[in-house]
Amino acid sequence: MKRARAYTIRSDTTSKTVIPLSVPCLRGNEWAYVKECLDTNWVSSVGSFVERFERMAAAAAGTGHAVATVNGTAALHIALKLAGVEAGDEVAVSDLTFIAPANAVRYQGAWPVFVDAEPMHWQMDPQKLRDFLRKECVFAGGALKNRHTGRRVAALLPVHILGHPCDMDPILEEAGAFGLPVVEDATESLGVLYNGRPAGSFGRMASLSFNGNKILTTGGGGMLVTNDAEMARRARHLTTQAKDDPVEYIHGEVGFNYRLTNVLAAIGVAQMERLDRHVADKRATAKAYTEALSKVPGIRCPAEPKGAFSTFWLYSILVEEKIAGMDSRALLRRLSGKGIESRPLWQPMHLSPAHRGSYATDCTVAGRLYREALSIPCSVGISSAEIDQVVSAISDVNG
Numbered sequence: 090m091k092r093a094r095a096y097t098i099r100s101d102t103t104s105k106t107v108i109p110l111s112v113p114c115l116r117g118n119e120w121a122y123v124k125e126c127l128d129t130n131w132v133s134s135v136g137s138f139v140e141r142f143e144r145m146a147a148a149a150a151g152t153g154h155a156v157a158t159v160n161g162t163a164a165l166h167i168a169l170k171l172a173g174v175e176a177g178d179e180v181a182v183s184d185l186t187f188i189a190p191a192n193a194v195r196y197q198g199a200w201p202v203f204v205d206a207e208p209m210h211w212q213m214d215p216q217k218l219r220d221f222l223r224k225e226c227v228f229a230g231g232a233l234k235n236r237h238t239g240r241r242v243a244a245l246l247p248v249h250i251l252g253h254p255c256d257m258d259p260i261l262e263e264a265g266a267f268g269l270p271v272v273e274d275a276t277e278s279l280g281v282l283y284n285g286r287p288a289g290s291f292g293r294m295a296s297l298s299f300n301g302n303k304i305l306t307t308g309g310g311g312m313l314v315t316n317d318a319e320m321a322r323r324a325r326h327l328t329t330q331a332k333d334d335p336v337e338y339i340h341g342e343v344g345f346n347y348r349l350t351n352v353l354a355a356i357g358v359a360q361m362e363r364l365d366r367h368v369a370d371k372r373a374t375a376k377a378y379t380e381a382l383s384k385v386p387g388i389r390c391p392a393e394p395k396g397a398f399s400t401f402w403l404y405s406i407l408v409e410e411k412i413a414g415m416d417s418r419a420l421l422r423r424l425s426g427k428g429i430e431s432r433p434l435w436q437p438m439h440l441s442p443a444h445r446g447s448y449a450t451d452c453t454v455a456g457r458l459y460r461e462a463l464s465i466p467c468s469v470g471i472s473s474a475e476i477d478q479v480v481s482a483i484s485d486v487n488g
C-alpha cells in the first residue's frame with residue numbers, strides 16, 4: 090500500500106532529494122472542498138465546513154462538543170482561561186513537550202510547574218505529579234499552594250506526546266483528590282486511545298492541532314474539544330471577540346480573534362475523512378521500523394503503552410551512545426549527510442530560557458531523553474523503500 094515518493098529541497102546553491110521527517114498528506118477531497126468554498130464565496134470564519142469539521146473532530150476525540158480555532162495554542166489558551174487559571178496561579182505541565190502549552194500558561198499570566206517524564210513512554214510521570222501535589226504543596230486559605238512559590242495550583246495540563254497517551258488514571262485520581270481541572274494537550278495524539286477511549290476525552294477540555302506536521306493538517310488550525318456544553322459555548326464566544334449582540338457591536342468582556350476560516354475547515358473535513366487511513370499508515374511505519382531497528386545495538390525503539398492504542402505520530406528512537414558508538418546528534422548529522430531528515434526532541438521546559446523562573450520537579454529523565462532521542466522520517470505515505478533506506482543508514486552506526 091505504500092507508494093514511492095521523492096522530495097526536493099533547495100538551498101541557494103544545491104538541490105538534493107531527501108526523505109523528510111514528516112510532511113502533509115493531502116490526497117483526499119481537499120481540492121474539491123476548497124473549490125466549493127471559493128465557488129460559493131463562503132471563505133471566512135462562518136460556513137458549513139467549520140460546523141462539519143467541528144462535528145468530525147468531536148467524534149474523533151470522543152467529546153460532545155468542539156470549537157475550531159486558528160491553531161492548537163489558541164485552543165490551549167482559551168481552555169486554560171475557561172478552566173479558571175488566573176494571573177499568578179500555577180499549572181502542572183509536562184516537562185518534555187513542545188513549548189506551546191507552557192507558553193499558553195504564561196498567556197494567562199500564570200506559571201507552569203514542570204513535571205518530569207516517565208522513562209518508559211516519556212509522558213508526564215504520574216508519581217512525580219503526585220509527589221509534587223502531596224509533598225511540595227499545602228492547603229492554605231482554601232487553595233492548594235506550592236510551598237516554594239506560594240502560588241495557587243489551579244490546573245493540570247498533561248501533554249500526550251508523540252502519538253502516545255499519558256497514563257491518565259493516576260493523573261485523574263490526583264485531579265479528583267485536589268479538585269483540579271484537567272486540560273489535555275492532545276495536539277500530537279489525535280487518534281490515540283487510552284483504555285479504549287480517545288486522548289482528549291478525559292479532561293474538562295482538550296486541545297487538538299492541525300499544524301503542518303500533525304497527523305492531520307489544515308496548514309494551521311486547532312480545536313478545543315470538551316464534553317461540557319457550557320464550556321463549548323463560552324469558548325465559541327471568547328474566540329469570536331466575545332460579541333454579545335448579533336447586530337450591535339457590544340462586547341461584555343475582552344475576547345479573542347481565534348476562529349478558523351471555512352477554507353481551512355474544508356481542508357480539515359477532507360483530512361478527517363482519512364484519519365483512520367493516516368493512523369493505520371503511521372502504525373505500519375512504526376511496526377516496520379521497530380522490527381528492523383530493535384536489532385541494532387544501542388538503538389531503542391518506542392513501545393505502545395499497556396492499554397493504549399498509539400498512532401506513533403512522530404516515530405522517535407533513543408540512541409545509547411556507549412553502545413551505538415555515537416550520540417543522537419552525531420547520528421542526526423550522519424543521516425543528514427545521506428539526505429535523510431531527522432530531528433531531536435524539544436529542549437525540556439525546565440531548561441528553556443523562555444521559562445526561567447518556573448518551578449520544576451526533578452526532571453532528570455526528561456533531560457536524558459532529550460539527549461538521547463531522535464525522531465526519524467515517518468510521513469503518512471512514506472514508502473517501504475524509504476523506510477529501508479532510513480533503516481540501513483541507522484544500522485550503519487556500528488559499522
Ligand SMILES: *Cc1c(COP(=O)(O)O)cnc(C)c1O
Nearest residue numbers: 160161162187189190276298300
Ligand atoms: C503542535 C503542538 C501544539 C499546538 O501547535 P499549533 O501550531 O499552535 O497548532 C501544542 N502542543 C504541542 C505539544 C504540540 O506539539
